[in-house]
Amino acid sequence: MHGLLITLLILSSPASAKVAALLSNNSVAPDQPVRLTLQMEGEDEMNPDLSELEARFDILGRSTQQSISIVNGKMSAKRSLALTLLPKQTGRIEIPPIRIGQESTQALVLEVAERSQEEKDAESKQVLLELSLSKPKAYIEEEVLLTLRLFQAPGIRAESLTEPQPSMPDTQLRLLHEESYQSERDGINYLVVERTYALFAYQSGTLEIGGVKYRGRSGNDRIFSFLNDPFNSSQPEIRQFRSESNRVELEVVPIPQNFTGDRWLPAKNLQVVESGLAQQSAIIAGKPVVRRIMVFADGLTANQLPALEQTMPEGLKLYQERPQLKETPARTGISSSRQSGMTLIATEPGRYDLPEVEIPWWNIETDRQEVARLEAVTIEVVPNPGGASDPQPQPPQYTPEQTIRDDNETIASSDQAAANGSRGETHWLVWLFGAAWVVTLFGWWYTRRSETARPRQVEPAEVDKTAVDPGKQAIAEALARLEAAYADQDAVSARAAWLHWAQLQWPDNPPHNLTRLATRCDNAVSQAVLSLERAIYSPLDEPGWAEFEVRLLIEQTSGEKRAEKPTDGLVPLNP
CATH class of the missing domain: 2.60.40 (Immunoglobulin-like)
Known part of the structure; x- marks a missing residue:
């Protein structure tokens, strides 16, 4: 009974994953890659720990595969991870066990062959990296040109090239120029890639620059084609090249004490x-x-x-x-x-x-x-050429007293003329008519005197209410233009409308710009005028200039002025 239970538990538990590691070659040259394949059977995720492997190799590439098979109703899954590795050293290199889930692969050994000194010298000429500075000494924040030159022999292609690494923080590097050209050196026709950087140091002291690393390859365009068919004898040899640049030093000196400017330039x-x-x-x-x-x-x-x-x-x-x-x-x-x-x-x-x-x-x-x-x-x-216009001559104003005095003078002149005429006549009819004229004149004078003694009431002239005051009509049209400009948010037209309205308000001395106009208006209207001025001339946005109700502001201001004006009336009985 107990054996049956143990058998059922084993069958019901999931099968443990199987892992393995395989190398494509057990020995390689120092500049040749090798392929490591990690395999796992089971349904667990494949997340291997590669930290120890990366300490011994450069991982140039990786690819994954997965297959599922069903045999006699039983499903099985296989996963594999292929890593392309480039050894970082020569000699015997141990590939440590790699942990995948709860399992670990077996340890492997790779032999990386040593090269002779002649081969090393020949390989060192295949790829060259050079760093140089335009000057060995510079001030803080002074521009110094840093030049990086990469020399590649024919048949070699670059895969990666890192940036220069300055030793001081806050050092700025900016790529200015990059070009490619051919150059011959020691009998080798190199393809040269030249980069020019602008370097700005912000701390005084000795600045070291280096750390530029290169990795390239030679052989077939398909770098891993030999892995697809390793038994093909016609497959060209794939070689990897690595190189590192020299280091350069820059002495950075502080700002000279005799500089008198506020900003160092x-x-x-x-x-x-x-x-x-x-x-x-x-x-x-x-x-x-x-x-x-x-x-x-x-x-x-x-x-x-x-x-x-x-x-x-x-x-x-x-x-x-x-x-x-x-x-x-x-x-x-x-x-x-x-x-x-x-x-x-x-x-x-x-x-x-x-x-x-x-x-x-x-x-x-x-x-x-x-x-x-x-x-x-x-x-x-x-001055602005649109100055004040000359005042037009006003028609003479006559008072009732002046009218009466003129009438009396006219009558007196007529009486004098009549008297002079009567002296020349000797005919009795003339005397008769003269006497009648004197009586008539006396009666008219007596009546005139009575009317003059009584206070004369002058009837006010009836105002034609249908007539329109030309000045008020012009102001109404100016306000309409001003409202239309604000409705269209047309700042230029609004400025012209304001100045036209101001010319109607102060015809003798109109303001010719918005600043002067604002000084003559009350606070509310002045704010609207100054807001428009800022919208036209200020570089900052003034989006709210068109939100002012200009007609309402002007009418309120006019109403307040009329309310403040004293009215003529009788003196109160009880002051």
């Missing part, structure tokens, strides 16, 4: 130029003028170039643009530029002195300090 050449102001025939107050200052340098990156800080005189506004950085890598080094654009707006006409621009830098070719200078500039700002 070691370069071959540095210049500063400007454009924009010289092309302006006339600078008008309130209108923007663009000035561009560009800094050029050889041997510096664009991030090393300094930002220009300028202090503008009073009455001159400055709006900085985002700088434009540019780098041009070449075989001889890096050339860079930094363009700073700025918009200048003079709020008042007059004479403005722009300060000079000075950039101290260190000339690494002459080993002394120099100064790149942009001379001070004086600009003349003329």
Whole structure:
């Protein structure tokens, strides 16, 4: 009974995995690869531990295979992992047991043949790696050219080439140029791959650079074709080549004490130029003028170039643009530029002195300090030609008293003329008519005197309510244009509409730019005007300028002013 239970337990438990390791060859040359195949039977995952194997070999490639077979209703699975290995040393190399799951493979031994000194010398000429520096000593942050040359004999192809490894942290390497060409040396026509790097060290001391490793091969294009048919005698020999570059040293010295600049700039050449102001025939107050200052340098990156800080005189506004950085890598080094654009707006006409621009830098070719200078500039700002218009003559205004006085003078003149005429007549009819005229004149005078004694009430002229005030109509049209510009988010049209509205508000002395207009308006309207000005001239985005309800702000301001104006009325009885 107990034997039956043990048999059932054995049959019900999963079969233990079987693992094995196989070598394609037991002995190889030092530059020839070998194939190691790991096999496993069972359903477990194949995750071998290759840490000890990698210490003795370079793993050039790997491939996996899996097969499933069913025999008499029983399923079996086989997995294999093929590794292509290149020995790191010669002599007897032991391949340790490799653990796969709960099992381990058997240990294997590989013999790597030794080569004669002549063979070693011949192989050393097949692949050459050379590192060189443009100078053995440099300042901190100075550009130094590092050149890597790879020489490959005919029939050899590169598989991998690592980058140079500096010994100091914070050392920057940038690939500038790469080219291939043919070169003959010691009777061998090499294919040369040349790389030029820009090196920037940020710590003083001795900097070592090396560690460039190469791996290549010779033979058939299909590197592992011999593994597919190892018994084919026509299969060419596959050989692996490895090489490592020499090491170079650079002495990095600190910044010289006699340098007086705020920012350390070691370069071959540095210049500063400007454009924009010289092309302006006339600078008008309130209108923007663009000035561009560009800094050029050889041997510096664009991030090393300094930002220009300028202090503008009073009455001159400055709006900085985002700088434009540019780098041009070449075989001889890096050339860079930094363009700073700025918009200048003079709020008042007059004479403005722009300060000079000075950039101290260190000339690494002459080993002394120099100064790149942009001379001070004086600009003349003329008034805006759209000045105030001449006031039109007003028609004379007449008061009721002046009208009465003129009428009396006219009547007196008529009386005098009538009197003079009566003196010349001698006919009695003339005397009769003259007497009647005198009586009539006396009656008219008496009636006139009575009307003058009573207070005269002047009837106010009836206002034609259907007529439209031309000034109010122009302001309404200006507000409509202003609203349309804000609705379309057209900043240029909005600026023109604001200035047109301002000309209607202050016809004798209208403001000719938004800055002056803002000073004449109340706080709410001023904020809307200044927001529009920033949207037009400032390099920063001002997306909210079109969100102001300009008509509502203007009408509220006008209503508040009317409410504050005192009204004419009777003096209260009980003050």
